[in-house]
Each structure stands twice: as C-alpha cells, then as structure tokens.
Amino acid sequence: MSILIDIVRISNFRSLKNIEVHLTPLTLLVGANNAGKTTFLKAINLALGIEKRFVSKEDFHISKEDVSNEAKKIRIDVRIIPVNENSERIKEFTDLWRDVEFGDLINIDRNDNQYVAFRTEVSYNIFKNDYEIKKYKIGDWKENVENWEKEEYLDPLKSSFQTLPLFFIDAQRDILGDLKDRSSYLGKLISKIEIDPKKIEELEKKIKSLNDDIVGNSEVLSHLRDRLKELSNTIPSGSTGIDITPLNKKIRDLNKGLNINFQDGENESFPLEYHGMGTRSWASLLAFKAYITWLADSFEKGKVSPYYPILALEEPEAHLHPNAQRHLYSQLIEIKGQKIITSHSPYIAGQCDLEEIRHFYKSNDLPQVSQFSIDGMFPEDLRKLRREVMHSRGELLFAKAVVLFEGETEEQSLPIFGKGYWAKHTFELGINFVGVGGAGNYLPFIRLCKTFNIPWYILSDGEPDPVKKVKSALSKIKISLDDSPSNLFVIPNSNDFEKYLIELGYQNEIKNGIIEIENAIYKNLVFNSEQEKTARAELLEKRKVEISAFSDLDILNYMSKNKTSISPIVTEIIVKLEDKNRRFPPILKSLFDKISADLKIEIDKANI
C-alpha cells in the first residue's frame, strides 16, 4: 500500500494560467511542442523538487491585461491520497506515512477519506526585493471549484517532504555528464562505494603489485622511474620514493574517473563516449533507476520511513530507435514511485493505458489539458479502443486531424487525393486517415479524438444502414444529425464510395486503372516459350477490349474483388486529370476545404 499524487493545480506559472491535471501512477503527457508539458513538470518540480529552486520574473504568467506581476502569485496545489496495490484510492494512510511524514497534516473529507494537500506559493516580497517560495497546508480541498486559486490558506508548512522527493530529468541528459557531475544521480550513487576496510587494504596491495608489474614490464616506464629517482639526489629530502602508478591507487578515489564500458552485440566493448547519444541518454536514465532502487531498498530495509520518489521525466525516447522505444514503457513502469513523463513517441503512447494519457493543447493561446474519461463506456468499447487505436495506431494521439470512414477503398485513396489536393503528403500535415472497419465502429475513435481535442471528420457511405450507425454513434456523444454537423460528410444518393465514383462518371478512369493492373500483371509474367508470350499478349488485348466494354456492374464487381490494388491506381489517375474540375470528387473537395479551413492550411489553387 502506498500513496499517489492524484491532483495538481497550477495557476500563474509561465504559460499555465490555470490548469488542473489528474495524475495516475504513470502519467504520460502528450501534445504539440510549446503546449505546456515541460512547464507542467517544472511547476511540480517547484512544489516537490529536492533541489533548491529559484524563481524569476519570467516564471510568472503574463497576460495582456497585467501591468506588473508584483502583486501576482504563482500557486501550485497538490493533493496526495492513500492507495492500495492496484492504485485504487483507500480510506487511510499506512502507519508509516501517518507517523513519519504526514501526521496531523492528514485531512478527512466528507466521506471519511484521508488526504494530504498543500499549496506552494511564490510571491514578491517588497522588503526583500525578491521572490519567496512558501508552502501552506490545505485544510479543506475543494473539489470541482471554479476559482480554486482564489482560496486563501494560512497554515504554513515545513519546506519539503523528505520521503516523497521529486527528481526532474530533462531531455538533455547524458551519462557522460552525469559521471563527471557529483550532484548527478550517478555521481551521488557512486560516491557511496562502501567496501570493508580490511578488504580495502587487501585490494590496495593487489593494485600496488599490479602497478609494479606494469612498470617492471614496460621499458619506457622503468626508464622513466629510474631517471626520476635522480630527484632525491638533487633534493636533500632523504626520501627515495618515486612511484609511478598507471592504475589509480586509492580505493576512496574510485568514483573519480570511473569508466563505464558498454558492449554492443559481438563487438569489442567501448567506453560510453564512443557510443551515440541514444545509448548515452538511455544509460543516464538507467543510472537514475539504479539510484532510486538503491534508495528505495535501503528505506525498505530500515522500515522506519516510507519512501515514494516522483520522477518527472522529459522525453524518455530522446535519440532512441523506434525498436528501442517499444521497450521503454515496460522499463519505465518498473521504476519505483510515481512517474510523470512527457513524450512525442507513438510507441510509448501506444502502450499506455488511455487513462494514463493527458493531452496538452492550446485554446485561445492558453494551455489546456484533457484526459480520456471511461465513464459511460461499455467494456467492449474500451477493449475495441485499446485494440484498434492504442496498440496499432498510437500515432493517432499526435494527429492534427483525423478522417474516419468505413472501408479499404477510402483508406487507399484518400491519402492520394489529399496529396494531390494539398501538394504535400498528408502525414506531413498531420492528417490521419483511419478506416474504422465497419460503420458500427466509429464511437471509440470519436471519443478518443474528442478527448485529445483532435478535429475529426467522418466520410460515411450513404446507404441507410451505415448512416443509421453513424447517427447512433453521434447521438451517444450528443450530436444530432438534424443539426447537420459540419464535420460529417455523407456520400450522396445512398451510394458507397465506389458507386459514387461511377455516378460521377469516372468509369473510363477506372477502366484505365484496371487495364494498368492487367498490364502490370502481364509484364511480371515469366514465359516458358515465345509461343506462350504471344498467346498471353493476345489474351491481354482481348481483355482490354473486354474491360473497355465493362458495364457499371462489372466495374463494381471488379473493384470489390481488388479493393487494395485498384484504388491507389485509379486515384492516381483521377488526381492527374487535365480537367482540374474533375480531379477531386465534390464530397472530398468539401471535406478537404473544411479541413483546410479548420487547420488553416494554405491551398495552392493551381491544383484544384
């Protein structure tokens, strides 16, 4: 049983005007650059960090209406609750937490649940002409209040909790720097090399004999030693001691110049400076993990103090190969204590539970945060979401816009239409096209997009059944078809995408596409004889005539059998048509126009 920092509220800190973030044992903060993720980490570092922190004028939020920040206050409220092994809230803190750390700071809410809450406040002290960081006990944590930051608390609190230290690890970490820096986690850990004094004597003797051996076997070193012995001839000190020690001699100095070598596969092992930044950054993180485990173990052995470290980590994926990124999540989750992590890695996000992800975004230029709520979701929906979205499409969380549709044809064609339309790959623009695999599957995707504030669009088939299903999905998130939502695009006249193309008169383009496929098949054939080749060529020509005569039904039949191969080819043909007006079917044009307007994408009119 342990504890959890479950809510953090921040006001007036840098870009964060006012924000409330709920935390889980591992929380992943995602969102665009400059959306406030790192600022959030810095804010909790101010509240819980172990190192002495300084605040400057720039740390105060500035908005247009402010004149000075001298009267302003940065306020960071933190709530801590007791939880069980499954991280579910329980009523009471353990004896150790109660007795050793929290004592009568423990509050009891209306439902007799215990919690501890405190405020970190930074304000300007006119007398000191400096900023002051003060902490106050929060005796009554108000949930769901509008102006939490306006509440005043007067009970001062001791400066920091010793047993729940926060460690801030930024993206620039490098184990080489850590090795040289005594205040780094690695530096702190290796300064604790503790060896039995008797053993030290023995080891130092061994080192001495090794040193003698090396010098004895090296002509250069022996020569050097002998020449240096002349020192005692000129300096009348009486001592004859000249020692050349290729190996460090004192055990107590072991942590100085300690080297870490790393062997990659079959290669010879190299010191870390010969490795790339990815390895070094990752090694730095592992060193931190070692430090925390060491501390936690010694606390656990003692049983006189609780321990709950908090890790604020920036971009664990920095410099790492995608394959390595896939292993990150399981390694991170093993670290003791609570983890708050910023990331741009779809691989990490894909492995997180949805409830662990917080999305930072800007609205009216102010950072906001949203989180996924599983309230009201059926377990089946949730499973689907995990399976469909998280595990296969982690990158969805990083999209700027998501277009949802039913089938494979769209999945193949839309990116190509998109590229033709914007003259850029759609992934460059951050637009994701997602086939949900049937009209009944929209809801979890919509929910996800809504939570993470990603603009979403539906391109739905027009037949009665899919439309009914879309309607039902939308009604669950309280959108009615009658309001004709501007992000819903239904293919007209009860058509699906293929029929729609036919209706628009793209028969010839499709036929050309089919012929291209047949051509390609022919080209790839290996013939046993010239005869066979001629026969095949004749067959192809016959086939071309046949195809040219395809009825609409024939076309549709062909398309439904060869969805994945035909769609890209046909699309490529359509977007390159001489007649600009025919390059984009009207419904796609309006869809793309809407996306352009929403995302403020410039369009080159020459293509359209």
Add this chain to the structure above:
Amino acid sequence: MEIRLSYKQRLIVESKDGPMLVLASAGSGKTRVLTERVRYLLSSQPGTFKVLALTFTNKAADEMQTRLKDVQSIKDRAFIGTIHKFCLELIRSKGTAIGIDKMPHIFERENDRREILLEVFENNLSLKKYVTGASDKDRQKFIFDVLNYISQQKKNLCGLVQTNEATDEETMLLFNEYNAVLSSQNAIDFDDVICLAYKILVERPAVADLYRKMFRYVCIDEAQDLNFAQYELIKALCGKQHNNILMVGDPNQAIYGFNGSSKTFMTENFVIDFNAQIIQLAENFRSSISVLTAAQKLIPNSVDISDAVINGEFSISECQNEQSEAEFIANKIKFFLDSKKHNDIEGDITAERIAVLGRNKYVFKSLEKELGKERIPFVYKKTNDLSEPVSDLLKMYDLGIRILVNSLDKLHFIQLCKLLELEKIPLLDTNVGIDKLYKLSDFIISPDIKNEYTILFESWKVVNSSINNFIKGLELIEAYVNTSPHYSNDLIKKGFVIQDIEELKALWKVYSLQTTAENKTLSNFRNQIALGISLNNNKNTGVTLGTVHSVKGLEFDIVFLMGMNEGTFPDYRAVKEGGASLNEEKNNAFVALTRSKRLLYVTYPKQKFMPWDKETPVNQAPSRFLRNLS
C-alpha cells in the same frame, strides 16, 4: 542522562500496554514517572507511534519538554502541552471537518466576555429588561453570575451532550445569542476551546480514529483536576479501542472544584469506563519527616513517611497581628539568606528556594512592605500566564494585532476606537486587517494620538509583511518612545510602555523557541498568548509569594504558610457552604503544606485590622486545620 527510579516508579514507567491510574501522593515523583514513561515508550518500544502527554499548566509542559530534550526527535514524536493547547491544535488542524473554515480567535479576557454579554442584552428586546432599572452594583453582580452560568454550561458541554436539566427559553436564547455574537466576530471564549475540539471528535469519528492511531499512548498529568468536558474529551479521543491511557493524580490535591473539576472523573469514571488498573505511589524520598508528618496529620493516609530520612522543621507560630506576622517571616527569611546554610538543605540557600504562601493574595500586604524594607527581592507568582499590556500605547498595539489576525473582530475594533478617542465607530469598506487599520487613521482627531498611531501603524505594517519582523516592529515603537519628548517628560508612563514591550518581546522569544519556523504565524502567536505562555526566564527573581493555586506543582525547600485564620483559610464562603467545598479547602491546605521539601513554618495573626476600621483590631481564631497539626 541516567535517571534513578525507585522499584515502584520503574514498574509504572516500564509497564505494559493497558489503562492505568497512578494515585501519586505529594512528593512521590509524579512528574518524574510521567516524563520517564514518555522517554521509555519513545526509546524502548518499536514503531513510529506518537505519545500525547497532557498537562494542566504550561509550566508543567515546559518542565516535561525540558527534561525530555535529549530524546531523539521528541518534537515530532510527542505532543506535550496543556489540554487547551492540544484542543486548539485540533481545531486548527481539523476544524474544517465540522465546517470551521477560518481558525477562530480566542477572547480570553473577562472584560471582553462582559462586553459581549452586554451587547447581547443591549440588542435583544426580550432580554433587555433584565439589565435596565437595576442598580449598578446589582447589574454587575447579575452579569458576573450570567458569565459564570455560561461558562458552567460550556464546561458541561451544553448542546453537545444530552442533559436532563430543563432550560427555559430565555436562558437558552441568552446562551445562543452570546455564542452568536462571538461567532460573528470569528471568536470563541476559553471554554469553547474544549467544546469545539470535543465536537470535532464526536461528530467526525474518522478524525478521532486518526488521532487514536497517531497517538498510541496517552498520558495525563494532574488527573484529579479534570472536569466533565475535559474527561469527555479524553473519552471521545480514546473511544473504545484505545487502551493505553495513563492517568496520574493525587485525590488529596484536588483544588479546582469551584471550576467544575472533580477527582471522581479519575478515581471512579476512568476506572469504570476503561477498566483501569490502579497503582498507589506513596513513597516519598524528597520531603522531610516534619513536612510529611504535618501532611499526614491533616489528611490521614495521604503520604508515606517510611522512606523519608531528613528531619526538617515544622512549626506553628502565633503572632500578635499581621504586622508582627510579616516581621516574623521577613526576619526569618533574612536570617536564612544571611547564614545561607541549614543542615537539612544541600547547598546554599537562595531567595529562589523560599516561598511564602497564602490562601489569597491579600494576606501578603504587610509582608510586601517588610520585605521591601529588608531589601529582600520577591516575585509575585501569577495564577495564570495570561498577560495584558498596561500602557495605553501597547494596549492599542495589541488591539491592532487582533484586528490584523481577525478582521471580523468588532469587539476589539471598538475598544481600539475608544482608546483613539474617536467620536463614533467608523464604518470601513474593507475586510483586510491592515487596510482597516490604515483607514482608521483618518478618523483620529487628537494630533498627539495621531502621532502615536502613525508609529503603531508602521509597526503593524512590518509585522503584517512577515511574522519574523515581530521584534523589529516592537523596536520601532521602542525607538519612538525613547526619543519622544512626550515620554521623556513622563517617566512613569514611559516605564509602563517599556515594561510592556519587554514582556511582549519575552513572550515572542518563548513562542519562537517552542514553535518551528514554519509554524509561526501572527494568528497562532495571538492564540497562544490567549492560552498563556509561561515566561520561565523571568529575570525578576527572589522569594516567591503566591496563592495556593498559583504554586500548584511547584516545590520549595523552605515554605512559609501565612494568614492561617478561620475565615481566611478555610475561606469563609467554604465554611458557610460546608461539605465538598470545605473538603476542598482541606486539600488546599494539603497542597500548601506539601509544597515544602524541608522546612515548613505556619503563622497566623491573633488580631487583624479591618479595612474600614484602622483603629480597633478584631480578634481572629486560628484555622481549624491547625488543630491536629502541632
């Protein structure tokens, strides 16, 4: 530090878990047993639990804290303090559990309570008739009685526990209105401290549960003086689950009956409610045979003489009148201080080792003059540690501090306005203390007062900016007084101000030492003053003069007990009442006698002059308590 304990003391100190009542007679090492018990629990018992040690006086708590200073992290692992202090902490920390959002402030002065009550009568038509028309004296008496009644009600936890007593509507109205006026100013009176804490514990069992788990051991000193509310509070705190309660007390020293205390909470309720084991601790190594014999004669079986080895002295002297009684005592003290030695006293005799006790403070009148004549230094022991400034300047300063910490405080705001000689109470459009004080300045007419107020305001301002500027703030006032011609022309007035400032500084110093830097707030400081901060580093040292109640728990090598006349000791009112009151007088006498470790001298005058007739002396009878002593 190695503490020597007797076999029996050690038995208590190292006893296993379970409720226990130690009946400890005077001189049996009560405080030592308690402190050593706390030390033993914290250093020998495994775990991270805390100990709650409740005392009756700040002095006793200070003493215990000093003795336990060397126990590792004692401040984190033990709460040692008075019951009131504990309750105040409980209200501060858990008040929100019953909807107390802002920490209330204590109106500790009797005068303030009176003003609140007068306001109630003034503003309530159905109650007003009780105070109009009556003579001044009658009205005073009436108000006094009502205040006593309210206090008594609170000590009975009125409204919080079921009582059979039927109360009429108007009395109930009075009681509620009085509380409403207090609460409108975010204030409470002294008795409320226990009531509110009790309310938290019974209305929110989860809070009681938290405290029960936090404090695995509860130790209570002077348990014979528990009153109903205090005992119920302890019961609510400990509940049915908590068993490790140690009560220590001496039924023969129960002297607060007039205050609602009764030894039966300890000797009967505690034993029945908690099934407590009773241990007698009567051995006495400290006191002389003479003192113990006298105590034994006054109350049989109250002490155990068998361990005593030092003879000591005991005598009863009859003097002609109060003057000769004073001379007799002064001479004897002078003799001791000159000779410095006595066979039964180790080391040099100093004034601090001598005390003169009396039933009330009026018996010392002649003695004070005599001691002055002989140039023997003496200090008057106050019954409580409440402090109140004497000078107008510091009175205003104190009132301002109250408004700083509690801007709703109307009572003291009005008092401040009166001291500032304002014609009427201004209505200010702010709820911030310092702004209120700032705006008030505009209403002051007298230029002299305005001058002083400017200095006070400067001081409030720096204190308001940071509690750590408290001394700095006082120094601003000090500097002003030292340079102002107004004060150099009136040295008596200046003397009062300087004395007040010195006292405030001393209070701050003690508070500072007792409170961790992070916990210091102006509001907390003010409330601690209200509960009383004992200034043990009193630089005025000398012979102690004190009433029986003021020296409770203290010991001296040489004790004089003067004015032992019928009507004085026992008090004439107790004689009239008889029964329990008279019995408590006997306990008072017992406490007085047992304050002496070695030499004990009882005196009484044969004749007294009455205040209204300085010519003819009136004959006096010796106290009935002396009959069996000689």
